[in-house]
Amino acid sequence: MKTAITEMFEIEHPVIQGGMHYVGFAEMAAAVSNAGGLGIITALTQPTPADLAKEIARCHEMTDKPFGVNLTFLPGFANPPYDEYIEAIVKGGVKAVETAGRSPEAYLPPMKEAGIKVIHKCTSVRHSLKAERIGCDAVSVDGFECGGHPGEDDIPNMILLPRAAEELKIPFVASGGIGNADQLAAALALGADGVNMGTRFIATVEAPVHQNVKDAIVAADERDTRLIMRGLRNTERVLNNAAVEKIVAIEEEKGADLQITDIMDLVGGVYPKVMQEGDMDIGAWSTGMVVGLIHDIPTCKELVERMVNGAEETIRGRLASFL
């Protein structure tokens, strides 16, 4: 399959693995890139820019295909040394960066100078247009179904993608809720030039997370995610568990008075315990509604090939048969 996204990132298949905290290590990124997609290392999972440089070097040892790095610009209070992380990306010879969170505008010049293609992930048409205006090369349009932070507009992809297609001139991929071949075909029909997946890639053989995490994803269905932190305007879609039930109860009790400190021990610093130790009830972790469509744990190569070949079959077979 050849699209504007495969051309831009010099990849075989229009499938990107979104940045994921404590999942996006070199093993994950290399497996997706070796499968012909675009694997992505998550910069801020690395404690320092020097650690990111080492992770990029490790990934180069595992694949000779292109891979990217995710740079998440966190809400105001946190301020990692982004300039130094970008220096590590540039020096590491990485040619694709997925930005997310706040606007990447201030950080674009050194990346553009290094010839890096920047794909900004956003949850609304207006933010996508801003990304286009400030010089991003592509957008990852992240619908309300997504795992992680769906924003505050609550627009699902059946509306968001065709709206993005109406407005955007730069290419975009469909992100959020994607996990199978027919959804890839649907995303292309709705104007996207590919897909970005998070949750689906966690339930793969190579994902460097505890088996409990993969099993929980396979066991869950589409009703098993919850939205937390709405009151803080930092909404996150997570898998329901004992900690999430506690968070929801605290949020209901505190109402408009909710502060991040009220739930901090249930949302802060829990990722290593979930992803590496497999402690499934310790806190809230991002998961998308696509869990309802995830029934197995394939290799990344099996998954990507199944999606691309299946999408092709759907387009040539079922869809063409209507004409």
Ligand SMILES: Cc1cc2nc3c(=O)[nH]c(=O)nc-3n(C[C@H](O)[C@H](O)[C@H](O)COP(=O)(O)O)c2cc1C
């Ligand atoms: C466990 C997990 C951690 C994530 N961490 C990040 C992150 O650190 N930065 C980021 O930009 N997106 C993050 N995301 C969002 C993904 O990159 C992607 O946009 C999202 O998962 C797409 O929705 P899907 O899960 O329905 O495929 C995370 C998602 C998951 C499931």
